[in-house]
Amino acid sequence: xxxxxxxxxxxxxxxxxxxxxxxxxxxxxxxxxxxxxxxxxxxxxxxxxxxxxxxxxxxxxxxxxxxxxxxxxxxxxxxxxxxxxxxxxxxxxxxxxxxxxxxxxxxxxxxxxxxxxxxxxxxxxxxxxxxxxxxxxxxxxxxxxxxxxxxxxxxxxxxxxxxxxxxxxxxxxxxxxxxxxxxxxxxxxxxxxxxxxxxxxxxxxxxxxxxxxxxxxxxxxxxxxxxxxxxxxxxxxxxxxxxxx
Amino acid sequence: xxxxxxxxxxxxxxxxxxxxxxxxxxxxxxxxxxxxxxxxxxxxxxxxxxxxxxxxxxxxxxxxxxxxxxxxxxxxxxxxxxxxxxxxxxxxxxxxxxxxxxxxxxxxxxxxxxxxxxxxxxxxxxxxxxxxxxxxxxxxxxxxxxxxxxxxxxxxxxxxxxxxxxxxxxxxxxxxxxxxxxxxxxxxxxxxxxxxxxxxxxxxxxxxxxxxxxxxxxxxxxxxxxxxxxxxxxxxxxxxxxxxxxxxxxxxxxxxxxxxxxxxxxxxxxxxxxxxxxxxxxxxxxxxxxxxxxxxxxxxxxxxxxxxxxxxxxxxxxxxxxxxxxxxxxxxxxxxxxxxxxxxxxxxxxx
Numbered sequence: 001x002x003x004x005x006x007x008x009x010x011x012x013x014x015x016x017x018x019x020x021x022x023x024x025x026x027x028x029x030x031x032x033x034x035x036x037x038x039x040x041x042x043x044x045x046x047x048x049x050x051x052x053x054x055x056x057x058x059x060x061x062x063x064x065x066x067x068x069x070x071x072x073x074x075x076x077x078x079x080x081x082x083x084x085x086x087x088x089x090x091x092x093x094x095x096x097x098x099x100x101x102x103x104x105x106x107x108x109x110x111x112x113x114x115x116x117x118x119x120x121x122x123x124x125x126x127x128x129x130x131x132x133x134x135x136x137x138x139x140x141x142x143x144x145x146x147x148x149x150x151x152x153x154x155x156x157x158x159x160x161x162x163x164x165x166x167x168x169x170x171x172x173x174x175x176x177x178x179x180x181x182x183x184x185x186x187x188x189x190x191x192x193x194x195x196x197x198x199x200x201x202x203x204x205x206x207x208x209x210x211x212x213x214x215x216x217x218x219x220x221x222x223x224x225x226x227x228x229x230x231x232x233x234x235x236x237x238x239x240x241x242x243x244x245x
Numbered sequence: 246x247x248x249x250x251x252x253x254x255x256x257x258x259x260x261x262x263x264x265x266x267x268x269x270x271x272x273x274x275x276x277x278x279x280x281x282x283x284x285x286x287x288x289x290x291x292x293x294x295x296x297x298x299x300x301x302x303x304x305x306x307x308x309x310x311x312x313x314x315x316x317x318x319x320x321x322x323x324x325x326x327x328x329x330x331x332x333x334x335x336x337x338x339x340x341x342x343x344x345x346x347x348x349x350x351x352x353x354x355x356x357x358x359x360x361x362x363x364x365x366x367x368x369x370x371x372x373x374x375x376x377x378x379x380x381x382x383x384x385x386x387x388x389x390x391x392x393x394x395x396x397x398x399x400x401x402x403x404x405x406x407x408x409x410x411x412x413x414x415x416x417x418x419x420x421x422x423x424x425x426x427x428x429x430x431x432x433x434x435x436x437x438x439x440x441x442x443x444x445x446x447x448x449x450x451x452x453x454x455x456x457x458x459x460x461x462x463x464x465x466x467x468x469x470x471x472x473x474x475x476x477x478x479x480x481x482x483x484x485x486x487x488x489x490x491x492x493x494x495x496x497x498x499x500x501x502x503x504x505x506x507x508x509x510x511x512x513x514x515x516x517x518x519x520x521x522x523x524x525x526x527x528x529x530x531x532x533x534x535x536x537x538x539x540x541x542x543x544x545x546x547x548x549x550x551x552x553x554x555x556x557x558x559x560x561x562x563x564x565x566x567x568x569x570x571x572x573x574x575x576x577x578x579x580x581x582x583x584x585x586x587x588x589x590x591x592x593x594x595x596x
Contacts, residue, residue, distance in 0.1 A: 078482060079482070090474050090477040091474075091477075092473050092474060093473055094469050094473055095466055095473075099466050102463065102466070103463070103466060103467060103470055103478075103483075104481055109481075109482045109483050109484065110487070111464060111467075111488050111491040112491075114462065114463045114464035115462050115463075116462075117462065117463040159481070163481070163482075
């Protein structure tokens with residue numbers, strides 16, 4: 001089951017004549033951790049929207065393994081194993097960290113199924129493992145409402161992990177985080193990738209450097225440059241449109 | 246907490262027994278106290294049902310009185326059928342109001358109501374079906390918040406207008422009254438009063454236990470999640486419309502049960518029960534007690550109604566001002582209601 005590649009080829013999205021994505025092509029290998037950077041309006045969020053089925057591309061191919069994502073709606077894509085973390089963390093404030101993860105855990109979602117649901121030892125272990133992965137073991141039984149901003153982001157990442165996705169899309173995870181939190185988040189994402197692919201969209205170049213993986217630079221809806229962080233930072237086109245400002 | 250609840254139920258259960266004592270006995274409790282407490286118990290069930298919808302699932306229904314009234318009308322139809330030839334007009338089948346309005350035969354929807362089990366089923370099914378239809382349409386269209394409240398308010402108002410009409414076949418503005426008996430037991434006797442009181446108390450305890458078990462399951466946590474961040478819950482893969490519908494229908498059925506226990510005790514049901522004001526009052530009970538806690542809902546129903554009973558006899562003109570003031574004070578200063586106050590007091594004492 002594991003090990004499908006994400007494949008975008010010649011994807012364009014046009015809103016009222018504005019080309020949000022312009023012939024964008026990108027491949028994310030199974031288990032890869034990829035950082036996507038680019039100035040505002042480069043099409044980073046639109047790219048995420050296209051992958052998760054929120055926006056339909058005007059042209060182009062979007063595939064996850066054999067599945068054609070342009071034909072599927074949001075819940076179907078989520079069920080396929082693509083999880084997305086939005087910029088603004090939304091966790092359930094009145095529930096504990098544990099309960100938040102319990103709700104996210106892969107399990108039947110119907111009302112009756114939820115009434116009948118009993119927490120098995122296996123589910124408990126899985127929640128404990130995710131709690132540890134996102135570094136919230138000490139806060140497991142605190143309500144999510146009292147967590148710090150960074151901890152809420154981690155819980156949100158944990159809720160994605162609990163759904164056992166094959167591909168994780170993470171939108172600006174470190175915005176508003178302290179340096180120490182940023183560093184921890186980078187280590188966390190590196191640890192999470194491998195059994196699953198992770199795509200991180202971020203502005204913070206220090207964070208992208210800390211990830212130490214392949215970087216894709218978007219500009220005006222298409223790929224401007226791709227490679228290691230040192231490679232893209234030294235690419236004259238990147239310097240001109242993004243870094244040199 | 247549990248011991249306190251048990252003690253409260255035990256004290257309530259004593260009331261009809263104390264009522265049976267001779268009137269000059271020191272512990273004698275008047276008929277008035279028993280009948281008024283019996284009504285409050287029904288209100289407490291209504292408050293529980295509303296709390297399940299509002300406090301847990303975030304569905305602020307301003308029309309729960311409609312479900313209560315429908316349950317009351319369902320049992321009322323049964324009580325009317327049981328009058329038989331004892332009505333003022335002495336017709337063997339038709340209730341008085343039908344004879345008066347010139348009906349020659351029983352409307353089709355009155356059939357079956359002569360049987361108690363059928364009527365008891367309708368007490369749950371009619372409110373449940375209404376909640377199913379209204380809830381299905383509203384939740385599917387993602388109507389939430391104030392729009393949903395207005396919709397439920399309109400629902401009860403429309404039903405009130407409909408039930409006021411004579412040609413609806415529900416007795417128009419007079420509704421149903423002059424009930425004679427229920428399950429072979431003549432009404433308006435101390436024995437019937439005690440029996441209805443105990444039936445209501447058992448229903449309250451049962452409703453409390455059902456809600457308490459339900460809200461402790463993962464389903465309860467899903468409802469809380471939907472209340473706090475519905476789109477996030479949807480994004481986790483929960484069909485939030487269905488989950489809310491399940492809670493709303495269950496809640497409507499509980500409200501119907503409360504109405505069905507209420508009507509034989511007060512001996513009358515008329516379209517006034519659909520008055521939107523009734524539904525709003527029920528919301529105030531829950532807010533005053535503390536929404537999102539089952540004990541709070543019950544406590545709110547008892548305390549606000551106790552205040553109402555006292556104030557409407559001591560200073561009738563003040564009641565509506567007091568009710569409005571209470572709501573403002575609770576909203577501004579006691580967001581967690583009386584339960585929040587008790588919690589704070591307890592925490593203040595125990596460091």
